[in-house]
Amino acid sequence: MHLKAVISLIIASCALSTCQSPADQTGAQEKPAADTTIITETPPPPLFTYIVPRTIPVKSYFPFIDSLVRRYDSLVPYPLTEHLLVRANPRIIDTLEDTDYYRRMARGEFVYDQRQLPVLHQGDTLFIPDTASARVLLDRMAETWVDINIPEYTLRVVEGQDTVQCMTIRVGQNKKRYQEVLGRVDDLRTRPGVGSIVRINRAPTLFFDPHTGRKFTHTKRDDGRTTRMPLIPWMEPEINGVRLGQMIHPTTNPETLGKAYSNGCIGCTEGEAWRLYYYAPVGTKVVIRYDLLLIGPLGDTTRLPDIYGWAKRKTEN
Numbered sequence: 001m002h003l004k005a006v007i008s009l010i011i012a013s014c015a016l017s018t019c020q021s022p023a024d025q026t027g028a029q030e031k032p033a034a035d036t037t038i039i040t041e042t043p044p045p046p047l048f049t050y051i052v053p054r055t056i057p058v059k060s061y062f063p064f065i066d067s068l069v070r071r072y073d074s075l076v077p078y079p080l081t082e083h084l085l086v087r088a089n090p091r092i093i094d095t096l097e098d099t100d101y102y103r104r105m106a107r108g109e110f111v112y113d114q115r116q117l118p119v120l121h122q123g124d125t126l127f128i129p130d131t132a133s134a135r136v137l138l139d140r141m142a143e144t145w146v147d148i149n150i151p152e153y154t155l156r157v158v159e160g161q162d163t164v165q166c167m168t169i170r171v172g173q174n175k176k177r178y179q180e181v182l183g184r185v186d187d188l189r190t191r192p193g194v195g196s197i198v199r200i201n202r203a204p205t206l207f208f209d210p211h212t213g214r215k216f217t218h219t220k221r222d223d224g225r226t227t228r229m230p231l232i233p234w235m236e237p238e239i240n241g242v243r244l245g246q247m248i249h250p251t252t253n254p255e256t257l258g259k260a261y262s263n264g265c266i267g268c269t270e271g272e273a274w275r276l277y278y279y280a281p282v283g284t285k286v287v288i289r290y291d292l293l294l295i296g297p298l299g300d301t302t303r304l305p306d307i308y309g310w311a312k313r314k315t316e317n
Contacts, residue, residue, distance in 0.1 A: 100271035193239035
């Protein structure tokens with residue numbers, strides 16, 4: 001199926017501000033009759049189980065996971081990677097997602113340093129999947145791609161034609177500004193195109209204000225509190241064969257989501273950044289669009305604001 005046709009299907013399955021699941025698109029599914037017998041197969045046992053020997057906080061998480069991959073890679077008949085191991089143990093993603101500062105604050109829990117939060121606890125069991133289960137996960141990962149529509153402020157993770165993750169993002173500002181880190185005036189608008197994830201920084205510890213070049217280690221939150229910068233991976237796509245510096249990364253100020261606010265990067269919440277990381281490893285295809293016309297599931301259309309004025313300029317030319 002051509003890329004444009006796939007994108008049309010995705011747009012048709014998503015409303016302007018929310019993404020619908022296949023069940024939502026087709027309406028309520030029929031319930032089985034009262035006398036229907038549902039047979040469920042017992043999943044195959046894992047090849048290995050591993051008992052976590054100690055509590056693993058965020059700051060030690062990646063070295064620990066890497067050590068497990070090295071330990072079991074030579075013992076399984078398939079290429080074991082960090083992403084495959086964690087996808088086979090999805091509660092890890094759930095726990096990482098729950099380290100989001102604002103999720104914790106919603107429960108009345110202030111976290112100054114998210115790096116100290118536990119990801120795994122002593123006694124937890126991790127599963128090294130059997131060959132068939134690993135193959136299913138590898139096939140799903142191979143057909144996963146990331147779709148970003150700039151004027152919709154939306155990022156979707158797509159497996160084939162099914163949207164498995166949908167998030168509101170922020171995009172680049174509609175302006176040019178001097179960037180100290182570049183030493184020149186730069187266009188801050190997020191550029192569209194097609195490419196792939198080429199680099200991931202799993203331990204972003206050096207943060208700079210691009211306008212002044214000043215380093216910082218702390219961040220002021222939307223609620224006025226100051227915390228340590230979180231240790232969450234940043235992803236870099238190469239678009240149209242060029243690395244533009246348009247990173248995909250979490251923002252500590254989610255009030256800016258749904259706006260043209262960044263310096264060109266694509267921002268999301270901290271929790272969503274963790275989930276996105278495990279669905280989009282290096283090599284994942286990325287499509288960044290500037291589509292103003294949305295087609296709803298019933299064929300209704302919505303025209304988005306032309307935030308960069310590109311459609312207007314195209315019409316004038």
